[in-house]
Amino acid sequence: DVKVTQSSRYLVKRTGEKVFLECVQDMDHENMFWYRQDPGLGLRLIYFSYDVKMKEKGDIPEGYSVSREKKERFSLILESASTNQTSMYLCASSFKSQHEQFFGPGTRLTVL
């Protein structure tokens, strides 16, 4: 079974803090994705990566950056957290771009 894990299930941070969200997959997938999910808006793509050290902006990259130093690990960074970044963050991975995306359990981030 594919397993995608995320470093935290719940996280509470203060405005202005730097926040790291980590995602690890164990199936040697090429592609990894970061989404945020908000009520009534569905999942929105923040960034994705199709190879180590490669990254592409998604639909809402502002205020975020990512890092992929190893194939199995994809990190989402909030350089200076703001209250409007309070959300559920979901990481996903897929073998190729047209293949099924497998999602992690999500991190519910609250920025106070």
Next chain:
Amino acid sequence: KNQVEQSPQSLIILEGKNCTLQCNYTVSPFSNLRWYKQDTGRGPVSLTIMTFSENTKSNGRYTATLDADTKQSSLHITASQLSDSASYICVVTGLILTGGGNKLTFGTGTQLKVEL
């Protein structure tokens, strides 16, 4: 603009009853359509995938249909169980003609609650 619209937004049914969820999309060119189930506090899990040439696909008590001409899909749940309570998300993959690759467009989901 690529869009995926789902209806109803929410639904409450009694255990043992059937229900049908709808998904309309405007994604073009079309590659495939997936239905995901997302339990509260969890990540989405794929239920079915359908390509252009497929009309119907089943996964246990879940049956998905696709009409590529009208750009509509449905997810039918038979003999519902309490564990079916979840959000059901329709996701359409479109082809990116310039540069290749795929782009996913997500619906906002139908929140299903199954009650005793």
